[in-house]
Amino acid sequence: MAAALALTERATHALGAGLPPRAAAALQALTGTAVGACVFVAALLRSGGIGAREWRALPGGERMAARLTKLRLIPQPQPDAPRE
Structure with a gap:
């Protein structure tokens, strides 16, 4: 962040x-x-501080979560593991 602000x-x-x-x-x-x-915000996205679930809670967040997932800025939702 310091480098970006210095530039x-x-x-x-x-x-x-x-x-x-x-x-x-x-x-x-x-x-x-x-x-x-x-x-x-970029650091939050890359560190996983804000995930798809949080984006979907916002108005219009479903579309934003889909875009961020497509751009690989947030992890793709994992399917539920089968229970034994």
Whole structure:
């Protein structure tokens, strides 16, 4: 996450060079927050912190869970094991 935010800081610093200081700071803060949120969600998905069951509990989550499963960002649901 630190690497992503460091790269974002450099990019927004270059983009905000002609802006007033407060506008440049706002651009950097908002962009950094958005990048940090995306990295956090990606880490949650890859670590299994949010699974298909949690996505399906949200409105429209069935479609999102199907997409994330297709993209292999969340594990595919395992069929129930036969009971002996």
